[in-house]
Amino acid sequence: MNSIFQFLYKQLHWIVFILLEAICFVLLFSYNNYQSSVYLSTANRVTARLLNGKFKVTTYLGLVEQNQALAGQNAQLQQRIVELEALAALQHLDSLSAVEAVNRVHRAGYHVSPAQVIDKSVNKVDNYFTLDRGTADGVMPDMGVMGVDGVVGVVFRCTEHYSLVMPLLNSNSRISCKVLGSDHFGYLRWQGGDPRYAMLHDLPRYSAVEPGDTIVTSGSSSFFPEGVMVGTVEAAYPSADGLYVTLKVLLSTQFAKLEHAFVIRKMDADELAALQELLKPKKK
Amino acid sequence: MERILIRIAWFVGLVLVQVLLLNNICLFGLATPFIYIYFILALDRDVDRNALMAVAFALGLLVDVFSNTPGVNAGASVLVAFLRPSLLRLFAPREEFENFEPGISVMGVWPFVRYAVVVVLLHHTALFFLEAFSFAHIAFLLLRILCSTVLTVLLVMAIEFIRHKR
Missing domain, CATH: 2.40.10.350 (Rod shape-determining protein MreC, domain 2)
Incomplete structure (x- = not known):
């Protein structure tokens, strides 16, 4: 018996090695399956705080370009307003029915809320972006994310104040x-x-x-x-x-330059999600 | 006590430099340096192998958490920590009983470069294959491993020369 223990003790480094590597592989393979692994991501409170601080510093570096992009988008929106106003005038809509129409679109359509990309990678096989909005701001997994120029990806996981986005640049994204x-x-x-x-x-x-x-x-x-x-x-x-x-x-979308993003929420997505939750088998 | 504090400072410093700065680098779309491995490279010889692996695991996992790649950096780091004592015996065959920290001042410049290249190459190979987990773009992957190894070794040598400038 004693010799077995001695043998085991001599080979302890092998056991430790295999154990640690096994843990790594479990983490590697379970990342895309378990919601709990959100704590091992950039959306957890500590890492996100740090990255947020970094974002606040580095965001100044691209300020000129970002301003130009936003100004461009402003101009486009301005243009849309002019067009729509012209259209409304053409249709002889009074302001009350216009409000009604907007509300109807809003009810049927999507709600858009802005967010900042505080961390991102584009050079990996599975890239993820971190946004500075979480469940407290109404962001939930499976919401769409777009940038100024187009589609970015889909919200993957959320904590209270941050969320992780699976962008197009991820091998699991479709x-x-x-x-x-x-x-x-x-x-x-x-x-x-x-x-x-x-x-x-x-x-x-x-x-x-x-x-x-x-x-x-x-x-x-x-x-x-x-x-x-x-x-x-x-x-x-x-x-x-x-x-x-x-x-x-x-x-x-120029992913490497992305700083501003919009989270898109389908208005009846809550109901849909509640329904899907009911259909899901219960698991721990 | 002072030595432990200095080591903790190195640990934290290297992780911060890695996650805030180097993770965002992708030179020519190929090379990303992983300088945190320097902590494992330069830890003194007589550190217990199990302790070294535990430290490497913690170091790798911390970097993983910041780069959304759970298990990838940790796995690669544990592997090199496991192999390091053997490699050190190979590249620094000193029969002295006293402990030493691997570095250019103790080992000489070229022996240390050889040691660093082998450790970094092993680490990066494990890292990139764990991340890709396929042999689909093998040529591109190998090129990435090679370029990243060169960049990391250059950074390691830069740190060494700054530390031991006489």
């Missing part, structure tokens, strides 16, 4: 997209490598697509409304069986 002006849709997936490009798979062969065509969200999931900008077609490749085409898409 977003249903279509070619603008047609109803053929496929799913967008990132191949890794260059953060400017992603691939749109499973588009029917007969859908005539040309380089330069615009790719938008299809609206078939509740993450995004229909028609949010995703990118433009760079090239098209037929699949091996000739039934589908795969498109190389130049993403409109």
Whole structure:
């Protein structure tokens, strides 16, 4: 008996080694499955605070460009207001019915709230972004996130004040997209490598697509409304069986520069989520 | 006591530099330095192997938490911590009984470079393969490992020369 213990003690470093590596592999494989692992991410309070501090410092470095982008967006919105006002005048809408119409759209549609990207990576296989908004601000997992230029990703996990976003630049990310002006849709997936490009798979062969065509969200999931900008077609490749085409898409969002984002909440998403919660099998 | 405090300061400092600065670097879309490994490289020889692995695990996990890659950095760090005593015997075959901290002043510049290259290469290979977990883009992956190793070793040597400038 004693010799067994002595043997074990001599080999203790092997046991410790295998044990620690086993823990690492469990962490590695369970990350995408268990909600509890939110504490091992940049959305936990301590790490997010630190990254928030860093964000506050580094955000000054890109201030000029960010201002220009926001000014550009302001101009676009201003333009929209002018157009819509003209349209309203044309339709002889009085202000009361206009308010009513807006409310109706609001009720049927989506709610958009701004957030800051306090941490991000674009050079990994599975990238994640951290936003400075959490459940306390009404952000919940499975909400869509877009930037000034287009789609960013989907909220993955939340703590009270921060949330983790799975952007397009993640091997687990799939977003249903279509070619603008047609109803053929496929799913967008990132191949890794260059953060400017992603691939749109499973588009029917007969859908005539040309380089330069615009790719938008299809609206078939509740993450995004229909028609949010995703990118433009760079090239098209037929699949091996000739039934589908795969498109190389130049993403409109410049992920490496992203600082401002908007969380999109579908208005009846709460009800939908409650229903799905009921359908889910109970687990610890 | 003072030595322990200095070590804790190194630990915290390296993690902060890694997560706030170096994690955002991706030179030419290829090379990302992982300087925190210097803590394991330069820990003195007589540190118990199990303690070294435990420290490496904590170090890696801390970096993981900040980069949303749970288990990746920790796994790679534990691996090199496990192999380090053997490697150290290989590259610094000193039969002296006294303890020493691996570094250019004790080992000489080239032996230390060789030791650092092997440890960093092992660490980065484990790290990048754990992260990708596929052999799909193997050429790109190998290139990333190679470029990142060069960058990390350069940074390690820079720290060494600053510390031991005479």
